Amino acid sequence: MALSLSGDDEEYDSESEQRAANRPKPPKMAGTTSAVKLPSNRSSSGARRRRTRCRKCEACLRTECGECHFCKDMKKFGGPGRMKQSCIMRQCIAPVLPHTAVCVVCKEAGKEDTLEEEEDKFNFMLMECSICNEIVHPNCLKVSDASGVVNDELPNCWECPKCNHAGKSGKQKRGPGFKYASNLPGSLLREQKPAKEEGDSAKRRPDRDETPRFRPEDPLHRQPPLLSPCSLPRPRPEDKLRKKRKLFDDDDDDAEEDLGPRKKERSDDPYFSKFLRQIKKEEDDEDVYEEESERGREPHFRAGVERRGRFGDLGEEGEEKDLKSELLNPCIKTPVGDSDQSHCSSPQAGPSSEGGSETQEKGPRPKARRKRRLPNRELSRELSKALNQEIQKTEDCLANENRQPLKVEPESENEEPKRLFRNGSDLGDQRSHLKTKEMNGTPWELRHFYPSQITPLGFNRSTPTNRPPPPHSPPKCVQMERHVIRPPPISPPPDRLPLKDGKTHTIQREVWMKIFGNLSHQELCVCMRVCKTWNRWCCDKRLWMKIDLNRCTSITPLMLSGIIRRQPVSLDLSWTNISKKQLSWLINRLPGLRVLRLSGCSWAAVSALCTSSCPLLRMLDVQWVEGLKDAQMRDLLSPPTDNRPGQLDNRCKLRNVEDLRLAGLDITDTSLRLISRHMPYLSSLDLSYCNHINDQSVNLLTAAGTTTRDSLTEINLSVCNRVTDHSLNFFKRCGSICQIDLRFCKQVTRTACERFIAEMSVSVPFRLKEEKLLQKSS
DNA sequence: TGCAACGTTCGG
DNA sequence: CCGAACGTTGCA
Numbered sequence: 093m094a095l096s097l098s099g100d101d102e103e104y105d106s107e108s109e110q111r112a113a114n115r116p117k118p119p120k121m122a123g124t125t126s127a128v129k130l131p132s133n134r135s136s137s138g139a140r141r142r143r144t145r146c147r148k149c150e151a152c153l154r155t156e157c158g159e160c161h162f163c164k165d166m167k168k169f170g171g172p173g174r175m176k177q178s179c180i181m182r183q184c185i186a187p188v189l190p191h192t193a194v195c196v197v198c199k200e201a202g203k204e205d206t207l208e209e210e211e212d213k214f215n216f217m218l219m220e221c222s223i224c225n226e227i228v229h230p231n232c233l234k235v236s237d238a239s240g241v242v243n244d245e246l247p248n249c250w251e252c253p254k255c256n257h258a259g260k261s262g263k264q265k266r267g268p269g270f271k272y273a274s275n276l277p278g279s280l281l282r283e284q285k286p287a288k289e290e291g292d293s294a295k296r297r298p299d300r301d302e303t304p305r306f307r308p309e310d311p312l313h314r315q316p317p318l319l320s321p322c323s324l325p326r327p328r329p330e331d332k333l334r335k336k337r338k339l340f341d342d343d344d345d346d347a348e349e350d351l352g353p354r355k356k357e358r359s360d361d362p363y364f365s366k367f368l369r370q371i372k373k374e375e376d377d378e379d380v381y382e383e384e385s386e387r388g389r390e391p392h393f394r395a396g397v398e399r400r401g402r403f404g405d406l407g408e409e410g411e412e413k414d415l416k417s418e419l420l421n422p423c424i425k426t427p428v429g430d431s432d433q434s435h436c437s438s439p440q441a442g443p444s445s446e447g448g449s450e451t452q453e454k455g456p457r458p459k460a461r462r463k464r465r466l467p468n469r470e471l472s473r474e475l476s477k478a479l480n481q482e483i484q485k486t487e488d489c490l491a492n493e494n495r496q497p498l499k500v501e502p503e504s505e506n507e508e509p510k511r512l513f514r515n516g517s518d519l520g521d522q523r524s525h526l527k528t529k530e531m532n533g534t535p536w537e538l539r540h541f542y543p544s545q546i547t548p549l550g551f552n553r554s555t556p557t558n559r560p561p562p563p564h565s566p567p568k569c570v571q572m573e574r575h576v577i578r579p580p581p582i583s584p585p586p587d588r589l590p591l592k593d594g595k596t597h598t599i600q601r602e603v604w605m606k607i608f609g610n611l612s613h614q615e616l617c618v619c620m621r622v623c624k625t626w627n628r629w630c631c632d633k634r635l636w637m638k639i640d641l642n643r644c645t646s647i648t649p650l651m652l653s654g655i656i657r658r659q660p661v662s663l664d665l666s667w668t669n670i671s672k673k674q675l676s677w678l679i680n681r682l683p684g685l686r687v688l689r690l691s692g693c694s695w696a697a698v699s700a701l702c703t704s705s706c707p708l709l710r711m712l713d714v715q716w717v718e719g720l721k722d723a724q725m726r727d728l729l730s731p732p733t734d735n736r737p738g739q740l741d742n743r744c745k746l747r748n749v750e751d752l753r754l755a756g757l758d759i760t761d762t763s764l765r766l767i768s769r770h771m772p773y774l775s776s777l778d779l780s781y782c783n784h785i786n787d788q789s790v791n792l793l794t795a796a797g798t799t800t801r802d803s804l805t806e807i808n809l810s811v812c813n814r815v816t817d818h819s820l821n822f823f824k825r826c827g828s829i830c831q832i833d834l835r836f837c838k839q840v841t842r843t844a845c846e847r848f849i850a851e852m853s854v855s856v857p858f859r860l861k862e863e864k865l866l867q868k869s870s
Numbered sequence: 871t872g873c874a875a876c877g878t879t880c881g882g
Numbered sequence: 883c884c885g886a887a888c889g890t891t892g893c894a
Binding site for chain 1: 885886887888889890891892893
């Protein structure tokens with residue numbers, strides 16, 4: 093077999109062949125060293141060589157989390173050890189060829205380390221073809237006119253000139269980092285269907301167009317109320333949409349605007365412009381930079397993201413859409429291409445392999461080029477690539493050293509996918525759509541006002557149908573679920589900004605950080621596009637303590653990865669269509685999360701909290717969650733069901749919650765009992781619009797022996813129509829209560845409030861801040 | 871030699 | 883289709 097590995101491979105290879113032909117797998121064959129089975133889709137000459145950890149990337153340097161599925165399986169963590177998989181947090185980002193790999197031609201190992209010139213390095217490094225699996229030194233190939241296509245995603249991986257020239261279509265080869273894809277919300281594995289791999293791009297393109305992944309009506313159906321219960325009316329998404337969308341367009345027409353901020357800075361401000369030019373890497377790779385930036389404008393963001401970003405101070409709005417996308421997707425705008433860093437790391441997650449074939453040679457010399465084609469078969473693929481691109485480029489690239497002296501070239505197909513999402517109609521009739529959602533004559537938009545903002549009349553959500561339609565669970569949305577999202581980076585950024593001349597900028601990182609700290613998220617996103625160093629700096633989690641995706645109608649994998657990358661303390665996913673898998677995945681990777689807002693999401697999604705542990709969570713907002721009733725509250729509050737030895741944790745998963753928002757839920761005293769029992773630190777409780785809440789409920793919360801009696805400082809019972817004056821008596825026993833909101837409680841009278849104030853005045857002075865809104869004075 | 875874990879198969 | 887299982891590889 094054309095395998096460039098150590099001698100013993102021959103046998104196993106033939107064995108593999110046999111196996112492949114004789115499936116199902118025969119029972120253990122004694123005496124043979126059956127090994128790597130060939131992929132069933134194998135259409136080419138060699139068995140694929142297993143890759144191994146790079147041992148350098150952040151993932152490799154991590155220790156096992158001890159909590160993931162695979163860790164729990166490990167013997168060292170008390171598991172049976174059957175799964176034999178690496179910790180999810182340790183999935184190598186840049187799996188390398190094993191040391192034993194040698195060139196199929198000269199039988200020697202990679203020699204790039206012995207060389208200085210970038211080009212030599214490339215010519216003497218081992219490259220494994222993702223199609224025929226041959227491992228060769230590019231220099232050992234005699235193919236003259238064709239060049240190989242380097243797979244950005246994996247070190248030492250390309251489509252060799254032979255295969256490339258023969259027009260074979262490649263399969264995406266991924267390393268270990270991808271192998272658990274099938275176990276994660278973002279599986280990529282399933283995409284590698286052999287049957288689908290074949291076929292030319294010409295065929296695929298229409299294919300894709302026929303099945304747009306983004307259906308115009310989807311976001312409409314899922315449109316949450318325009319007013320959140322706790323805020324002023326927000327501008328309608330469509331108001332800004334046109335403009336914002338345009339920011340993301342990368343059509344030629346729009347390119348100028350698209351590049352907007354950066355270009356402007358560079359041209360308008362001579363100083364800044366000069367400065368930027370000094371930054372190492374940018375100047376030499378101007379084209380690359382541009383291109384990467386363009387490329388970075390990933391199409392899917394144009395799709396679902398409803399641009400109502402509230403990142404940073406969004407008073408100025410305008411570009412929230414851009415912002416939100418960028419925020420979560422900063423790295424893909426990262427300029428790369430610098431020969432000393434970018435490639436490097438190997439798994440440059442660039443768009444890779446399969447897909448179209450219209451790449452063009454730029455120059456004669458580089459023997460290989462980076463593949464720039466966007467896959468045009470499935471959106472999921474685009475997304476996958478974009479994701480990997482993002483992650484790998486910005487994070488890991490910086491960490492590794494492989495070098496590939498390749499040139500980047502423009503890629504026309506890049507623009508392709510975008511069209512899918514630019515259908516201006518997608519959000520076009522939101523307005524009319526919303527109108528159809530009016531209930532009981534109350535405009536949709538008004539349904540979620542807080543009492544102070546609405547007329548409570550007719551606002552009694554007494555039946556489930558009166559509930560604001562929360563988003564349905566996300567449609568079976570391939571693009572959202574097929575992603576490998578890697579753990580957040582830990583590597584410290586450089587202390588100083590490297591400049592082109594080899595020196596570094598005089599201002600230290602911490603000073604820059606202070607400056608960045610004064611910028612809005614929107615501005616940060618712009619800064620992220622300046623250079624890799626800024627990109628990393630601006631991603632510092634201190635700058636992203638709070639991430640707000642409220643009402644973002646489509647949570648994409650890129651967003652998820654962006655979130656993980658920033659490790660926010662506070663995350664607002666209200667009124668989004670996040671799925672259970674996504675949420676679960678997120679929570680498990682946000683160990684420092686303190687504030688989680690999920691209002692208006694579906695119970696299907698929120699139920700992710702049942703299986704995930706977030707011990708640090710202090711604030712949980714699940715108001716208006718569709719389907720969240722007593723039974724679900726029990727699931728939410730009860731200890732994990734996994735009681736295998738070593739997994740036992742009888743404590744409530746939400747035991748540290750201090751602020752709980754339950755507005756608009758059909759919960760009864762049953763839930764309140766659980767809350768009282770399981771949330772000893774509960775200080776603020778929002779039960780507004782809960783129609784089952786009555787005096788007895790208040791009695792429960794304030795009864796002797798309950799922790800809530802002493803811990804509660806704020807309670808919101810507004811628009812709870814079963815609550816009467818009598819409840820006020822119960823509140824007298826609350827030691828710490830500071831605010832009682834009884835606004836729009838039909839059965840609560842002002843007189844009773846005044847009486848309460850009078851009676852309490854002896855010990856704790858209260859006042860009426862508003863009608864039926866009692867607040868402790870001073 | 872033993873451990874970690876890759877990549878595939880298989881069962882639900 | 884998904885995830886558990888496991889044979890075998892790669893390396894210290």
